[in-house]
Amino acid sequence: MRIVLCYPVEPHHIDQIQAAAPDAEIVDAGQERIDEELPNADIFIGHAKVPVDWKRVVDAGRLKWIQSSAAGLDHCLVPEVIPTDIVVTSAAGLFAPQVTEQTFALLYGLLRRIPTFFRAQAKREFIRRPTDDLRGKTVGIVGFGGNGRAIAKGLAPMDVRILATDYYPVDAPSYVDALWSADRLPDLLAASDIVILALPLNSSTLGLINREMLALMPKDSYLINVARGQVVVEADLVQALQSGHLQGAGLDVTEREPLPEQSPLWEMPQVMITPHVGAQSARRVSDSTDLACENLRRYQNGRPLWNRVDKTLGFAHPNGVFRGNIADDPACS
Numbered sequence: 001m002r003i004v005l006c007y008p009v010e011p012h013h014i015d016q017i018q019a020a021a022p023d024a025e026i027v028d029a030g031q032e033r034i035d036e037e038l039p040n041a042d043i044f045i046g047h048a049k050v051p052v053d054w055k056r057v058v059d060a061g062r063l064k065w066i067q068s069s070a071a072g073l074d075h076c077l078v079p080e081v082i083p084t085d086i087v088v089t090s091a092a093g094l095f096a097p098q099v100t101e102q103t104f105a106l107l108y109g110l111l112r113r114i115p116t117f118f119r120a121q122a123k124r125e126f127i128r129r130p131t132d133d134l135r136g137k138t139v140g141i142v143g144f145g146g147n148g149r150a151i152a153k154g155l156a157p158m159d160v161r162i163l164a165t166d167y168y169p170v171d172a173p174s175y176v177d178a179l180w181s182a183d184r185l186p187d188l189l190a191a192s193d194i195v196i197l198a199l200p201l202n203s204s205t206l207g208l209i210n211r212e213m214l215a216l217m218p219k220d221s222y223l224i225n226v227a228r229g230q231v232v233v234e235a236d237l238v239q240a241l242q243s244g245h246l247q248g249a250g251l252d253v254t255e256r257e258p259l260p261e262q263s264p265l266w267e268m269p270q271v272m273i274t275p276h277v278g279a280q281s282a283r284r285v286s287d288s289t290d291l292a293c294e295n296l297r298r299y300q301n302g303r304p305l306w307n308r309v310d311k312t313l314g315f316a317h318p319n320g321v322f323r324g325n326i327a328d329d330p331a332c333s
């Protein structure tokens with residue numbers, strides 16, 4: 001069995017993977033050699049950020065399983081892979097703690113006008129401006145999986161009303177006022193002062209938040225995107241901000257990354273942009289390795305894998321999504 005890695009592992013992570021699959025040959029391809037190595041892999045663990053010739057990989061007929069080190073699968077769930085027998089598992093839910101922190105950073109930054117005060121600080125100016133409150137607002141979360149649920153849990157003590165939509169609207173926690181099916185997105189948008197996008201990018205969510213959807217949001221509402229930039233039609237978002245319909249946007253992700261230099265979003269004082277850092281954490285690589293090792297043991301023992309994705313839908317059923325710490329989870333022993 002040949003396992004090809006493409007995420008920023010250190011030697012001790014490779015030792016950990018070797019211990020989980022003692023008979024395997026492990027190859028750390030990195031981004032530099034991933035395209036060359038993938039046709040010769042039985043298992044791929046990682047996230048290729050460079051173009052991969054997936055047709056060549058599929059035609060080689062060797063790859064059996066992709067364990068994505070990203071929650072989003074847009075890097076590997078490509079048309080060539082979807083109809084094959086290749087099993088795909090994701091890192092859904094694994095980064096929920098840090099994505100929640102990132103969401104709160106953007107949310108509070110917008111409400112408390114941090115961009116305005118920070119610009120004034122750079123000019124040594126002490127200027128008071130009105131700020132806004134989270135308390136009493138309605139927050140709508142689009143995509144109630146690992147990240148959406150963790151964000152809702154963080155919001156629960158904040159005296160807000162929480163609405164959510166999901167493809168599988170099941171197991172609503174008590175602090176969520178309503179968990180609706182995905183087709184009730186218009187209702188959620190119309191009722192929310194703050195909309196947080198936490199859904200996957202796939203063929204049905206590409207460009208989902210367009211001019212019509214943005215127009216449903218109340219005047220002076222806010223949009224936060226910690227999912228994928230291409231879920232939003234960015235030109236329509238720019239328009240909604242320029243017209244004053246939306247009061248602000250917090251974007252960890254943009255339609256194109258890096259955001260093009262000429263984008264009007266750069267200059268808008270009501271917009272906070274972070275460079276797709278929501279999953280960053282000192283623990284990220286270790287957590288990804290723990291999940292990969294747990295799934296490797298399951299794979300070898302024929303047990304169900306965590307985060308197994310329905311490739312035609314592009315995400316996992318909530319029962320199979322990893323929502324905790326491997327070390328604390330009795331199901332992982």
Ligand SMILES: NC(=O)C1=CN([C@@H]2O[C@H](COP(=O)(O)OP(=O)(O)OC[C@H]3O[C@@H](n4cnc5c(N)ncnc54)[C@H](O)[C@@H]3O)[C@@H](O)[C@H]2O)C=CC1
Pocket residue numbers: 071072073091092093094095096099142143144145146147148165166167168182198199200201204205226227228252253276277278279280315316318321
């Ligand atoms: N900013 C960043 O650095 C990060 C971004 N992400 C993005 O966030 C997405 C979500 O991540 P997780 O919560 O870990 O994944 P997840 O798979 O646990 O959650 C996604 C949820 O969205 C639901 N969903 C699918 N289509 C929907 C629709 N049309 N409307 C509403 N809900 C829908 C699914 O049923 C699922 O419950 C990822 O696909 C990825 O693109 C994830 C991690 C870090």
Ligand SMILES: O=C(O)C(=O)CO
Pocket residue numbers: 069070071072073091095276279
């Ligand atoms: O895990 C993901 O999908 C991310 O975007 C992290 O980079």
